[in-house]
Amino acid sequence: MMTVKHFSLEYDKVNEQGTYSPGEVLTGKVTVVTSKKIKVQCFLVKAKGKAKVTWHEQDGQTPVVHSNKKKYFYFEHIILQDKNKGDGSEIMGPGRNVYPFSFVIPNTDMPSTYKGKWGEITYSLRAQLTQSIWLVHKTKTEFPFLTKSEFPFASKSEMILIGLKEQQHATRISFFGSGKITLNVTSEKMGLKQGEAMGVFVEVLNDSARRVIPKFCLCEKQTFVARSKKTVHTKDILFGTGVAVPAESRQTITKVLRIPPQLPPTFFNCCMMKLEYRIKVTLDVPLMRDSEIKLPLVILQGSPKPHQQKPERSVWFSKLPG
Structure with missing residues (x-):
């Protein structure tokens, strides 16, 4: 039977819309519920901002895929990490375990969250709990990001x-x-x-x-x-x-x-x-x-x-x- 009964990730909402902007501190928590104590190889939270476009075209009889992506930021926050790189020496106790985390969003010009026909701009959080090479728990959530630029279209005009x-x-x-x-x-x-x-x-x-x-x-x-x-x-x-x-x-x-x-x-x-x-x-x-x-x-x-x-x-x- 699985010893990890619940694994969730959530961020703190600092306003009604739940949005974050450049330079702000993003905080949240990861909740893990286990039926007994477990050994942990690695337990971390990742924050990522990226843009990605993909569309398909037909070149004669050959389908062609056009795609591109851009990473705005990527951070890792290690909650637990075993000391010998894989021996599972870190222990998580039974019951409900709550682990807070925080990230400082870069104070640079980045576009707001957007999802279009063939592309999207997303900002996300991912948590990963690795017990062994065969037993990895993952969860993900996206948070709405709002640019600080009042006019994100007129920087050159x-x-x-x-x-x-x-x-x-x-x-x-x-x-x-x-x-x-x-x-x-x-x-x-x-x-x-x-x-x-x-x-x-x-x-x-x-x-x-x-x-x-x-x-x-x-x-x-x-x-x-x-x-x-x-x-x-x-x-x-x-x-x-x-x-x-x-x-x-x-x-x-x-x-x-x-x-x-x-x-x-x-x-x-x-x-x-x-x-x-x-x-x-x-x-x-x-x-x-x-x-x-x-x-x-x-x-x-x-x-x-x-x-x-x-x-x-x-x-x-x-x-x-x-």
């Missing part, structure tokens, strides 16, 4: 920081058989915190013979890099449709975009993956090309501020010809 609070706008003119459609889109700003909301304003000048309906999406773009190879995964999150704009008419539509609080923030501070977002507005018109507009959007970490409703028609729209 101060212009992005300046533009976070600026209004974004774009125009698209499309032509097809029954006429011309002009689409003007404005968002209140480029930077939004998780859970925050803002208005997206759309003006449609419909000079065609059919009605059109604007659709609003939040576009997520994940980029993964393995040495010289790159792959991209995109996903659209629909957050609403506008009212129909009749033929030969002009109408302004306002939609409130609310960022889901659980949506990961934008980041660029990982050499193997990055996460970007766009606001996309399209016109639901069959067989019509170039009927979409994308505006940049940066999702920031942190508690959102209450959304303040703005006038349905922005100042920028008022400058358009009647």
Whole structure:
């Protein structure tokens, strides 16, 4: 019968989210319950931070795997270690045994915990109790890591920081058989915190013979890099449709975009993956090309501020010809 009845690992939660950041001390405990005293060769806890990407492609008839990984830190904390390297001279008593541990997380710029389509950034703890070469007990848990960088995407571009609070706008003119459609889109700003909301304003000048309906999406773009190879995964999150704009008419539509609080923030501070977002507005018109507009959007970490409703028609729209 197994003498080790219970083997668990847990870390101390220092805040509601249970997150840790660079420079902080990570503490926890390992609990071992045994039915009798046992001999131990080695008993240790490991802390690791790493990023890893993997995806598969087909090169003709040959499947190709692209992968890469990066280690941010690796530490070991030895709880028990026999003195003669393998003779099992250390003894653990019967019953419930609790062993505390602690690690200082390096105070360097590391990306937050993230899991994407073909890659992930993980921070984990592992405990290993070795009784003999044939009898090894293991357990693992991951802890959420949060970067200290307020802007983990703009380390090389101060212009992005300046533009976070600026209004974004774009125009698209499309032509097809029954006429011309002009689409003007404005968002209140480029930077939004998780859970925050803002208005997206759309003006449609419909000079065609059919009605059109604007659709609003939040576009997520994940980029993964393995040495010289790159792959991209995109996903659209629909957050609403506008009212129909009749033929030969002009109408302004306002939609409130609310960022889901659980949506990961934008980041660029990982050499193997990055996460970007766009606001996309399209016109639901069959067989019509170039009927979409994308505006940049940066999702920031942190508690959102209450959304303040703005006038349905922005100042920028008022400058358009009647």
